[in-house]
Amino acid sequence: MVMTLTSNQWHVGIVGYGEVGKILAEDLCRDGIKVSAYDIKLDGDQARPLQEHAAGIGVTLALSSADLATRADLIVSAVTARETVSAAQACAGAMKKSAWFLDFNSASPAAKQRAAKLVNWGGGHYVEGAVMTSVPPYRIKVPLLLGGPAAAELAPLINELGFNAKVASDKLGVSSAVKMCRSIMIKGMEAMVIEAFTTARAYGVEDQVLASLKATFPGIDWEKQGAYFFQRVIEHGRRRAEEVREVAETVREAGLTPWSAQGTAERQAWIADLADQGLFGQKGSEEFARSADWRTEADRILKQIKSAE
Structure with a gap:
């Protein structure tokens, strides 16, 4: 059963707390949505700027991708292209069985399909996302194409959260x-x-x-x-x-x-x-x-x- 929540009930987890992740977190927090985040830089000497940013807007930092996955109703993966599949793998086994996984990453159709298999095997609901222009001017409203069998179900839910998503196809890889x-x-x-x-x-x-x-x-x-x-x-x-x-x-x-x-x-x-x-x-x-x-x-x-x- 796919999870359906009103906007103020969502707990959004963001994997990848770089430029895109921070922008999404800022806009979601501004609307009172609970947000957690994780980034591999939190484990190194670049952690402090991320910690300060998160504290300033009310984001809870997770200990790992798996830790984040245990609490999130929607996971947004916003990592680098080469980490697309590994990010999905890190979350897959720990996700709530009814949770969503929105893949924001710029990866090939085959990479998205591999990530989807991992998430769906773990009991989550994978949807690929294709960001169609630079994020900063539009922020959370950046045009977003969704793809996959669950895309039509997720689109109105995340649009209620402030996203600007539309479905491109029910087939993975098209977006x-x-x-x-x-x-x-x-x-x-x-x-x-x-x-x-x-x-x-x-x-x-x-x-x-x-x-x-x-x-x-x-x-x-x-x-x-x-x-x-x-x-x-x-x-x-x-x-x-x-x-x-x-x-x-x-x-x-x-x-x-x-x-x-x-x-x-x-x-x-x-x-x-x-x-x-x-x-x-x-x-x-x-x-x-x-x-x-x-x-x-x-x-x-x-x-x-x-x-x-």
């Missing part, structure tokens, strides 16, 4: 395929803009390139879009690289060689490596990729390349 194919384009554009703009800057032809792009695509503000792409990849390149590796796997599952996706993953990971080395400054500082001018970051990249020669 994720939509997300993955979209990411070929979006994450690929990020990588291409960084590569093209930085190369143009190296040759001193960025103004001509931007003018040409504007003439061809007049509806896009390429200065603004370029700055946004640089910012997002510098801040989230590691997570994006992992997602695009899942995208590449999705392409392989379709029988194609993922040349574009593989290159995108390499570029995203390369920027993440530079960010980890402190090239772009520390998050929260004035240096950190918050300028409206992408040229500052391109110049740092070019300087790093020359110093490595």
